[in-house]
Amino acid sequence: MTANMTATAANQNATPATLLGLDVALQSALKAHGAWKQRMIRAVARKNTHVTIEELRMAEVSEFGRFLMDLPLSLQQSEYLAEVRRLHADLHIAAAEVAFMVKQGKHDEARAAMSTGAFPQISAALNQALVRWQVRDLAA
16 A cells, blocks of 8 residues: 555544644634524524524534534543533524524514524533633643
């Protein structure tokens, strides 16, 4: 087997987190998740989410969700990562609830939920959990 074939075989089993480096992959995933949150805010303002409620509920298919699932085994058992995953899933559920309000024509309620409801509260808690995770697990 040539060196190039060996490298190709190794890359097929590698995750984005291991290929890019954990910190770079985390920053990329966080940027994508931030963009997702901004799209959600714009969708509520436009009164059309363009995404099904079922899709919004599936945190594991978002880029950040895939990043969390692709982490090295050595990080998978972290209690801090478990908190991040739980809050990330909760944020997707809150987004789905907002989208449901939009689809029901409850636009004022949807806007309120995006600014003062569960969505911003969970988002803030997720950001805090990410900092704890980075400090305790990723900085080591």
